[in-house]
Amino acid sequence: MAIIQWRPFRDITHWESLPTIDTLQAEMNRLFQQLSPSGNGDGELMAFxxxxxxxxxxxxxxxxxxxxxxxxxxxxxxxxxxxxxxxxxxxxETKTEEKGAVRSExxxxxxxxxxxxxxxxxxxxxxxxxxxxxxxxxxxxxxxxxxxxxxxxxx
The missing domain is CATH 2.60.40.790 (Immunoglobulin-like)
Incomplete structure (x- = not known):
């Protein structure tokens, strides 16, 4: 299982631009999407x-x-x-004979x-x-x- 570093303020360069609630919610959604099996195609992060x-x-x-x-x-x-x-x-057991994408949930x-x-x-x-x-x-x-x-x- 990979370790994901969560940096909610990575785009902030000045204290004047503190995040809004919407920004924090978007960052949390992005984190949970990375953890979901279909979020970024890397289903290994969520254990069965x-x-x-x-x-x-x-x-x-x-x-x-x-x-x-x-x-x-x-x-x-x-x-x-x-x-x-x-x-x-x-x-x-997914096998593809041609050059094509395989999506699996x-x-x-x-x-x-x-x-x-x-x-x-x-x-x-x-x-x-x-x-x-x-x-x-x-x-x-x-x-x-x-x-x-x-x-x-x-x-």
Whole structure:
């Protein structure tokens, strides 16, 4: 990811010509346009972060992530007792035979998402399935967390 230096007053040479609100707004718009995937044709500045859905049942944690356009072999899933890390890379397959421009609004590149889990899970019993762009993870809870009930005294 590139670092962008924001210089909102780069065109000002004298203090008398301080920027107006409109000038500041234009500079902010220019900055956000540079960060957008279609702003200047350099879509690498905005990272792809898969959307996630977590369901906590008495027996397990069920996690679904929306990761379209990949194959199961392109995903790297690592489970610890308190978090899940999903990473991968969406590669561009654009080929042009003639001298022409190609415009793409798809996001390509590496991504990683680490999701903290609300309870401990059995890492060796984790199960994953990837179908139609949806990654589904079933993470059974560890026995100590399933039975864990804490009584809180009220004073």
């Amino acid at each position: 972060i898969p959307s996630a859905e977590l369901e906590d049942t008495p027996e397990a944690i069920h996690l679904k992530l929306e990761i379209p356009g990949l194959e199961a072999k392109d995903l790297d899933i690592q489970v610890t007792d308190r978090s899940v890390s999903i990473s991968g890379e969406r590669k561009s 798809f996001r390509y590149g590496k991504f990683e998402r680490i999701i903290p889990l609300p309870v401990q899970v059995k890492t060796d019993a984790a199960h994953a399935e990837y179908k139609n762009g949806i990654l589904t993870l079933d993470l059974p809870k560890s026995a100590e967390d399933k039975k864990k009930v804490v009584k809180v005294e009220v004073k």
